[in-house]
Amino acid sequence: MQIKLPYDITKPISGEASIEIDKSTQDVFDYIGVNFFENYPKWAEEVIEFEPLNGKEVFIGAKAKQVRQDNGDKVESIFEIIEYQSNCKLVFQGVSTPYRNSYLIENNERPLSTRLTFRFELLEIEIFMRPFQKLLRTAIEDGAETIVDNLKNLLAA
Numbered sequence: 001m002q003i004k005l006p007y008d009i010t011k012p013i014s015g016e017a018s019i020e021i022d023k024s025t026q027d028v029f030d031y032i033g034v035n036f037f038e039n040y041p042k043w044a045e046e047v048i049e050f051e052p053l054n055g056k057e058v059f060i061g062a063k064a065k066q067v068r069q070d071n072g073d074k075v076e077s078i079f080e081i082i083e084y085q086s087n088c089k090l091v092f093q094g095v096s097t098p099y100r101n102s103y104l105i106e107n108n109e110r111p112l113s114t115r116l117t118f119r120f121e122l123l124e125i126e127i128f129m130r131p132f133q134k135l136l137r138t139a140i141e142d143g144a145e146t147i148v149d150n151l152k153n154l155l156a157a
Helices: 026-034 034-044 128-154
Strands: 013-023 049-052 065-069 073-085 088-093 100-106 114-122
Touching: 013 128, 026 034, 026 088, 026 100, 026 114, 026 128, 034 100, 034 128, 049 088, 073 100
Parallel strands: none
Antiparallel strands: 013 114, 049 065, 065 073, 073 088, 088 100, 100 114
């Protein structure tokens, strides 16, 4: 007999946030994409150690190691850039842990204005954590808001 759970254990838990930035898409992408390995620890403030593993050039397949301070614990992971489109998109995914970060950059109707969307997906979680999906989603969405706010503030400086 198969047990029916009240939640989908195969569905990622995700959250996203968007923000308008008074910079060109080129400026925003240069900061986030082209100079990712230099700038990432500036907007991801919970990252306490960061090391690109293939040099500082950004390309599909480039990897990095990070250590994050997460609720008092140090959490180490390795991630790999899986999508990289100039002036448009940067996506990296955990190699050692199941998550995905996406940065989507779009022109706005106003000149020198860009819409930035950040999306975080927790691709798998332990079965015992599934009852806490709403709590996790709220924390992820709060984190996404913090990321886009940090990026807007850094780009404005």
